[in-house]
Amino acid sequence: MLSFEAAKARLETAGQSHVLQFWSELSAEESSALLEEISLLKPEELLEHCRAAVEAASRHSSADGRLDARMEPVPPEFIGSVRKSDEERLKMWGDEGLLQISQDRVAVLLLAGGQGTRLGVPYPKGMYNVGLPSGKTLYQIQAEHIQKVQELANLKHACRCTIPWYIMTSEFTLGPTEKFFRDNEYFGLCPSNVVMFEQRMIPAVGFDGKIILEKKNKIAMAPDGNGGLYRALVDNKIIEDMERRGLEYLHVYCVDNILVKMADPVFIGFCVNKGADCGAKVVDKAYPSEPVGVVCRVDGLYQVIEYSEIQPETAELRGPGGELLFSAGNICNHFFTRGFLKEVAEKFESQLKQHVAIKKVPFVDGEGNLVKPTKPNGIKMEKFVFDVFKFSNTFVAFEVLREEEFSPLKNADGAPLDTPTTARRSLLAQHYRWALAAGGNFLDEQDKPIPPKHSMTKNKDPPAICEISPLVSYFGEVKM
Numbered sequence: 001m002l003s004f005e006a007a008k009a010r011l012e013t014a015g016q017s018h019v020l021q022f023w024s025e026l027s028a029e030e031s032s033a034l035l036e037e038i039s040l041l042k043p044e045e046l047l048e049h050c051r052a053a054v055e056a057a058s059r060h061s062s063a064d065g066r067l068d069a070r071m072e073p074v075p076p077e078f079i080g081s082v083r084k085s086d087e088e089r090l091k092m093w094g095d096e097g098l099l100q101i102s103q104d105r106v107a108v109l110l111l112a113g114g115q116g117t118r119l120g121v122p123y124p125k126g127m128y129n130v131g132l133p134s135g136k137t138l139y140q141i142q143a144e145h146i147q148k149v150q151e152l153a154n155l156k157h158a159c160r161c162t163i164p165w166y167i168m169t170s171e172f173t174l175g176p177t178e179k180f181f182r183d184n185e186y187f188g189l190c191p192s193n194v195v196m197f198e199q200r201m202i203p204a205v206g207f208d209g210k211i212i213l214e215k216k217n218k219i220a221m222a223p224d225g226n227g228g229l230y231r232a233l234v235d236n237k238i239i240e241d242m243e244r245r246g247l248e249y250l251h252v253y254c255v256d257n258i259l260v261k262m263a264d265p266v267f268i269g270f271c272v273n274k275g276a277d278c279g280a281k282v283v284d285k286a287y288p289s290e291p292v293g294v295v296c297r298v299d300g301l302y303q304v305i306e307y308s309e310i311q312p313e314t315a316e317l318r319g320p321g322g323e324l325l326f327s328a329g330n331i332c333n334h335f336f337t338r339g340f341l342k343e344v345a346e347k348f349e350s351q352l353k354q355h356v357a358i359k360k361v362p363f364v365d366g367e368g369n370l371v372k373p374t375k376p377n378g379i380k381m382e383k384f385v386f387d388v389f390k391f392s393n394t395f396v397a398f399e400v401l402r403e404e405e406f407s408p409l410k411n412a413d414g415a416p417l418d419t420p421t422t423a424r425r426s427l428l429a430q431h432y433r434w435a436l437a438a439g440g441n442f443l444d445e446q447d448k449p450i451p452p453k454h455s456m457t458k459n460k461d462p463p464a465i466c467e468i469s470p471l472v473s474y475f476g477e478v479k480m
């Protein structure tokens, strides 16, 4: 354990002596918790972190036109599309994906370290139940998808394959996630194939360059962004674990997309078929100013550009057929080869861009009172998982249908977008469509058939409520 003197010296070097301002008021237990926290901070790194945060925050601005002229869309030869491909091609990719899965070469990795502040529940987002008839949580839906896709590969190739599930958590989500899985007996998966690990936390910094205290003995820490994945892979020896298991391909995805198709054989097969080392699923942007990042090239390197980083005129550019030029909306669904991940983790991690988020961070004032700020007071630095695209040698994008694959849960009900209600409706609408396509008929409350062409709108539940377990169908298939 660090001594008080050593902690004081460290903090002085980093210009952060204020962290000990309440020392004389702390109990033995509280002071040892604080020393423990300080012991994890390296003074030079901390100094640099605080300096960089203030500098980045001062530069934090919206579009300045610098990127626009250097952007170009992903060339068509590196894009696959569910919409534009015939059945035969989709089947070929799907077969390739199932073959790789059957040979135990595919794993999935869930990014679940976020704090979910917008949703605002005091537990990990994966434990959220959006109000489906089954009451299933996001974690359970995902676990069942894994089982189903394993089963599809097993049936096709007469094998007993495994898709290991890596779950990146943070200090906020690890404990409750572990407990939830244990309490639910891993939703039928084998615990040795569910590997949870923790990403790092970094201090939130005030505009004056001082780290923020959230309690008299606690620094306000936040996870280092979903791009903290690459450091966490090294810290937790995950690439070695993949190597040991003979895994070659990883599908990385976010916890909050209720429609996510984990280890999607078509996507995996497409990427493998193209010899890609890195790939991204995208959806067609709904409208030019939609606030989703766009996958494109800047100075020849792949990147995701946020809507706020470019001029509206650029977002509105159209190609000869009238389609948006920059239409490849990023949905945080990525393919990586193990070799690529290893290279990124070993060589490029330190080059990843630091993104700045200006947030309201609760703090203790000089008198030790807890203050909940009404306006942003803190800088959080985050790395993003997609910032590695530029290190790829063969990057591909794969366009999928939004209504089949993307409906994120970001906000609490009451917000206009991405709420529990919108997530539940997208899943139920999908299952309703699947049931109709499989030849099902629905009756209304008077037992009259509901016309199959009954209009479906995003703002309403489908005309009949039908939930299909992922254990029954993965793509909407009836039988394979």
Ligand code: UTP
Pocket: 111, 112, 113, 114, 115, 116, 117, 118, 119, 125, 168, 170, 199, 223, 224, 225, 226, 227, 228, 253, 254, 255, 256, 410
């Ligand atoms: P978001 O950026 O939407 O953040 O994360 P969030 O934490 O879920 O929600 P807000 O912004 O606080 O409301 C996108 C994905 O990245 C993961 C999240 O768990 C989610 O799957 N993530 C985010 C991490 O794994 N680690 C992080 O540090 C941040």
